[in-house]
Amino acid sequence: MIGQPNVVSAPCRFTVLGPPGLYCGETRLDLGAPQQQAVLMLLLVNSGTFVRMGELITGVWGDRAPATGEAVIRTYISRIRRLLSECGLESAISSQSGSYMLDPSLCALDATEFADLLESARQERASGRVAVAASRLEQALGLWTGTALAGVPGEAAECERFRLEQLKLLATQELLQLRLERGEHAEVVAEIPLLIQLNRLEEPLYEIYLLALYRCGRRVEALEVYRMVYDLLGKELGVSPGPRLREIHDRILRADADHDDGFALAPWAERPAVRSPDETPHWRFVGRDTERAAFQDLLKKSRGERPGLLFFRGPAGIGKSTLLRRLADDAADAGRRVWHLHGSVVTQAREHLGRFAEELSGVPGPILLIDSFEELADLEPWLRDECLRRLPADTIVVVAGRTGPSAAWLTDPAWSGTIVIRHLDVLTASESTALVEARGVDPGLRRSIVDFAAGNPFALSLAAEVGRSMSATGQPSRRDAVRHVVDNVLARLAGSVPTDAHRWALHVCAHARHTTEDLLGAVVPGGRAAELFDWLRAQPCVDTAAHGLDINGVLREALDHDLRWRDPVGYERMHRRIRHYAMDELLRDAREPRASVAAMRTISHLRRRGGVVRRYVSKVGEADVRVAEATPADHDDLVTMARECGGEVTAASVRFWLGRQPEAFFLLRCRENNRLRAFMSWLTLRAPERDELEADPVVGDIWHDVSRRRAVPPGAHIAIARHLICPAFEAKPSPVMDVFQARMMRGWLHEPGLAASYLVVANGQWWRPLMEYLGQYEVERVRADHPYTIFGHDWLADPPEEWRDHHLEEELWAERHPNLFHRSEVDSSPA
Numbered sequence: 001m002i003g004q005p006n007v008v009s010a011p012c013r014f015t016v017l018g019p020p021g022l023y024c025g026e027t028r029l030d031l032g033a034p035q036q037q038a039v040l041m042l043l044l045v046n047s048g049t050f051v052r053m054g055e056l057i058t059g060v061w062g063d064r065a066p067a068t069g070e071a072v073i074r075t076y077i078s079r080i081r082r083l084l085s086e087c088g089l090e091s092a093i094s095s096q097s098g099s100y101m102l103d104p105s106l107c108a109l110d111a112t113e114f115a116d117l118l119e120s121a122r123q124e125r126a127s128g129r130v131a132v133a134a135s136r137l138e139q140a141l142g143l144w145t146g147t148a149l150a151g152v153p154g155e156a157a158e159c160e161r162f163r164l165e166q167l168k169l170l171a172t173q174e175l176l177q178l179r180l181e182r183g184e185h186a187e188v189v190a191e192i193p194l195l196i197q198l199n200r201l202e203e204p205l206y207e208i209y210l211l212a213l214y215r216c217g218r219r220v221e222a223l224e225v226y227r228m229v230y231d232l233l234g235k236e237l238g239v240s241p242g243p244r245l246r247e248i249h250d251r252i253l254r255a256d257a258d259h260d261d262g263f264a265l266a267p268w269a270e271r272p273a274v275r276s277p278d279e280t281p282h283w284r285f286v287g288r289d290t291e292r293a294a295f296q297d298l299l300k301k302s303r304g305e306r307p308g309l310l311f312f313r314g315p316a317g318i319g320k321s322t323l324l325r326r327l328a329d330d331a332a333d334a335g336r337r338v339w340h341l342h343g344s345v346v347t348q349a350r351e352h353l354g355r356f357a358e359e360l361s362g363v364p365g366p367i368l369l370i371d372s373f374e375e376l377a378d379l380e381p382w383l384r385d386e387c388l389r390r391l392p393a394d395t396i397v398v399v400a401g402r403t404g405p406s407a408a409w410l411t412d413p414a415w416s417g418t419i420v421i422r423h424l425d426v427l428t429a430s431e432s433t434a435l436v437e438a439r440g441v442d443p444g445l446r447r448s449i450v451d452f453a454a455g456n457p458f459a460l461s462l463a464a465e466v467g468r469s470m471s472a473t474g475q476p477s478r479r480d481a482v483r484h485v486v487d488n489v490l491a492r493l494a495g496s497v498p499t500d501a502h503r504w505a506l507h508v509c510a511h512a513r514h515t516t517e518d519l520l521g522a523v524v525p526g527g528r529a530a531e532l533f534d535w536l537r538a539q540p541c542v543d544t545a546a547h548g549l550d551i552n553g554v555l556r557e558a559l560d561h562d563l564r565w566r567d568p569v570g571y572e573r574m575h576r577r578i579r580h581y582a583m584d585e586l587l588r589d590a591r592e593p594r595a596s597v598a599a600m601r602t603i604s605h606l607r608r609r610g611g612v613v614r615r616y617v618s619k620v621g622e623a624d625v626r627v628a629e630a631t632p633a634d635h636d637d638l639v640t641m642a643r644e645c646g647g648e649v650t651a652a653s654v655r656f657w658l659g660r661q662p663e664a665f666f667l668l669r670c671r672e673n674n675r676l677r678a679f680m681s682w683l684t685l686r687a688p689e690r691d692e693l694e695a696d697p698v699v700g701d702i703w704h705d706v707s708r709r710r711a712v713p714p715g716a717h718i719a720i721a722r723h724l725i726c727p728a729f730e731a732k733p734s735p736v737m738d739v740f741q742a743r744m745m746r747g748w749l750h751e752p753g754l755a756a757s758y759l760v761v762a763n764g765q766w767w768r769p770l771m772e773y774l775g776q777y778e779v780e781r782v783r784a785d786h787p788y789t790i791f792g793h794d795w796l797a798d799p800p801e802e803w804r805d806h807h808l809e810e811e812l813w814a815e816r817h818p819n820l821f822h823r824s825e826v827d828s829s830p831a
């Protein structure tokens with residue numbers, strides 16, 4: 001049968017679609033420590049090819065590898081070999097010049113089986129066998145037992161985990177599409193909301209949801225879902241729904257989505273992340289499918305009363321000029337004539353436009369492209385009120401600039417309904433990778449270039465060309481290459497800076513997560529914070545965010561790299577000042593949930609090149625909740641939520657402490673409907689009563705730990721984060737968990753009289769890496785009748801002011817060793 005997946009016959013089978021496992025026959029073998037599992041994962045992912053020692057070290061520790069990293073890796077390899085020998089696979093791992101390879105023919109891997117089944121399903125669907133395809137996908141998804149590579153540490157594991165989870169999501173989407181084709185609309189409607197809750201920004205899920213709702217006769221609900229998605233994407237990402245989702249919405253509005261009729265959802269595998277090189281034969285071009293689609297829409301529209309206007313706006317280096325050249329090719333392919341004006345020729349612009357207006361008058365469907373629109377600010381009134389109004393009604397005008405049309409243009413009734421505005425965003429990771437691949441960059445440099453450029457097309461192209469030269473000739477040196485790229489990025493994207501104080505403000509804005517006037521006052525001396533803040537706010541490279549000013553992407557990295565190189569002492573001083581501000585003023589004053597989220601993201605951002613905090617702090621979204629105190633009317637709801645999340649033991653504990661310390665409970669309620677979303681408790685104990693220790697065995701274990709360490713001094717107390725109840729986010733970063741963490745850290749650092757603190761969690765394995773990093777020890781349990789893990793800290797032995805700076809040197813070491821244009825060979829060479 002077409003698409004029948006291959007079945008590998010092997011004496012052992014590895015599982016990575018969940019907690020990692022190794023099965024020899026029916027026996028499950030212990031894979032050892034988490035870092036040993038990370039090494040094994042790298043060998044599995046690269047099975048059939050040799051993996052160099054440097055890649056193994058980087059994959060496990062990233063930029064924080066210990067001096068003994070190579071010896072540790074060799075120890076792990078030796079243990080893995082002994083493990084495989086128990087399955088009779090003594091020769092499964094071979095070595096060559098310090099590299100290691102796992103023979104793929106000797107073992108089966110569930111991820112490979114999953115990929116084979118997925119491909120088989122797609123072939124079956126292409127052949128029209130929908131039922132068989134659905135069966136294959138169900139079989140593939142049945143291989144999953146949890147989060148991929150659960151518990152395996154390291155950057156390489158995170159990348160592979162993300163890749164596998166994305167494949168799982170794609171397979172799930174394809175199965176839902178097949179079920180729509182089979183008429184299972186009601187079943188899909190019932191199942192898909194949970195998937196959407198876990199993947200709120202995944203547009204294909206909404207495409208499926210809208211169709212399923214409509215075909216169940218729930219047209220009004222489908223339209224309401226679209227409005228919700230429109231608001232969500234605008235708020236979270238600053239974009240509108242994509243063309244496919246808009247088309248579904250339009251069909252539903254016209255009540256024309258009952259039949260596939262050329263309108264069915266395409267298999268996800270057929271949706272390319274980047275445009276095929278065959279489609280751009282004349283020059284390399286990737287991405288911008290949405291923008292090109294908007295242009296194609298204008299090409300297809302009939303004659304109107306005014307020329308069609310399409311505005312592309314975006315910062316320097318975002319690829320506006322390149323996009324216009326691509327659109328010129330698209331227009332030529334459609335048989336249209338194109339006139340192109342670059343706004344930098346300001347003195348001749350009016351003359352050119354006047355001549356264009358005359359030439360265009362006798363041409364059907366002409367295209368006028370205007371680049372660098374910001375340079376034509378003085379001509380905009382004449383352009384809007386006179387020049388463009390003289391053009392034929394079937395003219396299409398495409399304008400690109402750092403800013404969009406003025407308010408006068410948008411409010412002019414003569415142009416109402418004719419202007420389409422698109423903000424150009426950075427390229428996606430897959431588009432960025434395609435660009436550097438198309439330019440022939442050494443694979444060893446690609447990831448570093450993509451990470452550095454952060455999707456900025458100018459930086460990507462520049463770094464790719466420099467990287468290609470390094471690969472081909474060995475010249476220039478890596479240091480000179482990086483310097484060349486950084487200097488050009490700064491010149492292109494940052495522009496000139498008036499004074500040293502303004503330059504420092506720019507560096508602070510690049511280094512901090514969000515920059516406020518207060519932060520500038522704390523970091524930049526001279527008492528000019530208000531002036532510098534206003535100047536920053538006016539810069540085109542600076543975005544205004546909810547919590548302050550922000551510089552994103554490649555310019556942030558270039559500014560950081562430049563200051564590290566020019567003034568390393570000043571760089572470290574700036575880092576310390578921003579860190580102290582975040583841990584002191586920012587965190588201490590973060591009482592409101594949104595402020596708490598902002599504070600945690602600022603702290604996490606400062607550790608972006610070192611530590612594990614960033615893995616536990618959310619990156620997007622807002623905590624749309626408010627803080628509330630527990631009232632007697634809330635008690636039953638709190639107990640019920642605790643029971644649903646943690647069972648009867650947790651529910652009993654919540655009920656008991658509500659009776660003893662109701663003021664210790666910290667509730668988060670939805671801002672819109674006041675629904676209880678989550679809660680935590682922060683118990684305060686000085687000398688607990690016997691019945692308290694007996695009623696809650698967890699507190700009994702904690703007090704046993706306190707008693708054997710030291711007596712609580714007079715006037716001091718211990719604090720216990722006893723309950724962290726958050727149904728929607730059990731063990732992953734989220735804005736709600738950020739609020740909880742901010743509350744705990746505020747207590748640790750700023751609560752008067754705190755002698756010791758404790759955190760009680762049910763999912764200790766997930767919290768353990770963070771607690772170890774933060775210097776929290778694991779409490780030995782005396783009683784075994786509760787399922788919790790307890791972490792503690794002695795604040796008398798390790799005071800807050802010392803604890804706050806424990807990891808500062810680690811952060812600064814990571815800041816001094818950024819992974820910019822590193823080859824694999826560089827990573828593996830001795831320092």
